[in-house]
Amino acid sequence: MAMVSAENRGLRLAVRYAVLTLVAIIFIFPLLFMVMSSLKPQAQLLADTSSLRAFLPVGDISLQNYTDAFRRAPVVTFMINSVLVTGITVLLSLAVCSLAAFSFAFLEWKGRGVILSVILATLIIPFETIAIPLLLMVSQLPWIGWNGLEFGWLNTYRVQIIPWVADGLTIFLFVQYFRDLPRELIEAARVEGATWFQVYWRVVMPLAGPVIATAAILKFLVMYNQYLWPLIVVQQESVRPVMVGLGYFFQLNTAWGEVMAYLTVITLPVLAFYLVLQRAFIASIASTGVKG
Amino acid sequence: MATVRLRNLRKSFGAVEVIKGVDIDIEDGEFVVFVGPSGCGKSTLLRMIAGLEDITSGTLEIDGVTVNDLAPKDRGIAMVFQTYAIFPHMTVRENVAFGLTIAGAPRAEKERKVAEAARILQMEHLLDRHPSQLSGGQRQRVAIGRAIVRDPKVFLFDEPLSNLDAALRMDMRMEIGKLHQNLGASMIYVTHDQVEAMTLADKIVVLKDGEVMQTGTPMELYHNPANLFVAGFLGAPSMNFIKVEVGSVGPGQATVRTPALDPIDVPTGGRSFKGGDKAILAVRPQYLTPTAPDAGMLHGTVALTERLGAETVIDVTLRDGGSIIAAIAEDRVLKPGTEIGLSFDAAKAHLFADEALHTEPH
CATH class of the missing domain: 2.40.50.140 (Nucleic acid-binding proteins)
Incomplete structure (x- = not known):
């Protein structure tokens, strides 16, 4: 009996590892292809695509594509723009959406159920349908800047940030998480004399680590991958983000090696961000049942 | 320390009236136990005194002041919850000092009061631990410590021992009794456990369906129950x-x-x-x-x-x-x-x- 069960366990383990390896391969190979291709000259890159050599660092390997990519486009500027826009949006979004969710979850005010429903309903509206009206709106909005009052937000960071700060999904994630917190904790803090903001800041947010990580990663990915919106609201190179910058590389004869080099560079912040928050992210998915 | 007066206190959730005109007088330094079966409204009544539930009608006075519309923090109360409700991300020290921190108390005062509470509850050695490292009884001690440091006029206990096992419950019951003797503060204690009611109370208030069935000392209620409900509720085995x-x-x-x-x-x-x-x-x-x-x-x-x-x-x-x-x-x-x-x-x-x-x- 013991033999059989040991064998069974071995077999099960083998199957499990086989499946995991397969899944890992499916996810890793495109990345591998991208990085390897970025190291090869155009002719070899295209020739290698017909064999497994595409995934191996073989042949004429060099960093030439990176040099060329940096020469073709202001990669550093694009990276700074994207990181700035993404970072600020993520931080603002966490603050605004968690405060809104706090209000929905803990404060009692008339109509909060209806308003929450309306906010959740916005989840089913595709961005493409509101892109043009939003463009018309932001092109006329006022702003008080260094030069006093001005109108129109085009070609700025703020036009890339502000419309994306509040969103239904992030609010929903926070509301769900907050509702699962023990009510007595909030009541105890109130009895102890905490104001609502102190309850939010000292009790609720310190306990919201997993949902903060989830919301941050989801927002980060959305913002870092922004393409359509910056494409239509930003014409100046100085505030252009990385995804729009990709357009610099698609010409009559696309230099695929440079494209791959560019992609490799702009993927790095995503990997770094994800690795940092990975543990909290997994804990959050396990506890909320929300998939990223 | 203070008196608490409930006058024709009522509470409705929508059309359902759950507290149906309750009058109770709690004297300075008295230990009063609200007892009754599940759903009798005892916890709701306590939460109304704490300010966690609105009062539909009637008046609630603490220390001679009508507090119906005051926020919990302005009523001079401290509350101990059934589930302890201590903050999992803070150490015991931070938990106990929470109210003082919120009130912006000076560091020296905070340390003195936390040390005093820790001494009373014999938990000096736990101060730097996190709640996850504590047993149920220790967590309840922390919750009581958090109440003590605020020097409240009235302590409110909402079934504080229900989540503890039988042996620990008896120990903690005695400790709460001693605490009352030492502090001499007014305490209101909600329980469905008649042994806790009989042993701790100066005065028992028996509730049923949102109404007071009888008020009196444990022995008055035991020897002279006013009605069948009280007669059947107190004493084991039942009458x-x-x-x-x-x-x-x-x-x-x-x-x-x-x-x-x-x-x-x-x-x-x-x-x-x-x-x-x-x-x-x-x-x-x-x-x-x-x-x-x-x-x-x-x-x-x-x-x-x-x-x-x-x-x-x-x-x-x-x-x-x-x-x-x-x-x-x-x-x-x-x-x-x-x-x-x-x-x-x-x-x-x-x-x-x-x-x-x-x-x-x-």
């Missing part, structure tokens, strides 16, 4: 209720009988009866003494015995088919089926009208 018919009625007493009970005179406890009334005779199991089968006032056969060592609980089936419980303060072997008689001191029995378990003046 025996025997359906009887009232014969003749004299001043302060009435003669009652049933097929299983020889006619006896029992005190009416100020309640009025007339001949021919159906009534309920209530007798505590502890007041029944076994006799020879043909002696005594009640006659039947033993159905079951439970030997607890110092006490033997006997379930007796009476001749008219009714059932009665006797608790004898000794170890006694009685085989099921044994014929037995039971007698009791009629002066210690209570007579109630045979109606639904209704309220009577108290």
Whole structure:
């Protein structure tokens, strides 16, 4: 009996590892292809695509594509723009959406159920349908800047940030998480004399680590991958983000090696961000049942 | 320390009234226990005093001030929750000091008060731990510590021992009793456990369906229950209720009988009866003494015995088919089926009208 069960366990383990390896391969190979291709000259890159050599660092390997990519486009500027826009949006979004969710979850005010429903309903509206009206709106909005009052937000960071700060999904994630917190904790803090903001800041947010990580990663990915919106609201190179910058590389004869080099560079912040928050992210998915 | 006055306090959730006009006076330094079955409104009442539930109507005074519309923090109360409600991301020290931190108390004062609370609750060695490293009893200590440091006028306890195991519950019960003696503060304590109520309270308030059934010292309630509900609720095993018919009625007493009970005179406890009334005779199991089968006032056969060592609980089936419980303060072997008689001191029995378990003046 013991033999059989040991064998069974071995077999099960083998199957499990086989499946995991397969899944890992499916996810890793495109990345591998991208990085390897970025190291090869155009002719070899295209020739290698017909064999497994595409995934191996073989042949004429060099960093030439990176040099060329940096020469073709202001990669550093694009990276700074994207990181700035993404970072600020993520931080603002966490603050605004968690405060809104706090209000929905803990404060009692008339109509909060209806308003929450309306906010959740916005989840089913595709961005493409509101892109043009939003463009018309932001092109006329006022702003008080260094030069006093001005109108129109085009070609700025703020036009890339502000419309994306509040969103239904992030609010929903926070509301769900907050509702699962023990009510007595909030009541105890109130009895102890905490104001609502102190309850939010000292009790609720310190306990919201997993949902903060989830919301941050989801927002980060959305913002870092922004393409359509910056494409239509930003014409100046100085505030252009990385995804729009990709357009610099698609010409009559696309230099695929440079494209791959560019992609490799702009993927790095995503990997770094994800690795940092990975543990909290997994804990959050396990506890909320929300998939990223 | 302070007095608390509840005057015609009412609470409705939508159309449902859950607190139906409650009047309670809590004196300075008194330990008052709200007791009653699940859903009787005792926790809601406590939460209304704490300010966690709105008061629909009536007035609530703490220390002579009407506090109906004051926020919890302005009422001078501290509350200990059933689930402890200590903050998992803070150390014990930070938890205990939370109220002081919020109030912006100076560091030295905070440290002094936390040290004092830790000394009273014997948890100095736990101060730098996180709640996840504490046992249930230790967590409850932290919750009580958090209440102590605020020097409240009134302590509120919402079933603080329900989540603890039996042995620990007894220890903590004694500690809370000592705490009350040492601090001398007014305390309101909600429980469904009548042992906690009997042992801790200066005054018990028995609640049922949002109404006060009776208020009094534990012994008043035990010896002179105002109605069937209180009679049945306090004491273990529960009081025996025997359906009887009232014969003749004299001043302060009435003669009652049933097929299983020889006619006896029992005190009416100020309640009025007339001949021919159906009534309920209530007798505590502890007041029944076994006799020879043909002696005594009640006659039947033993159905079951439970030997607890110092006490033997006997379930007796009476001749008219009714059932009665006797608790004898000794170890006694009685085989099921044994014929037995039971007698009791009629002066210690209570007579109630045979109606639904209704309220009577108290």
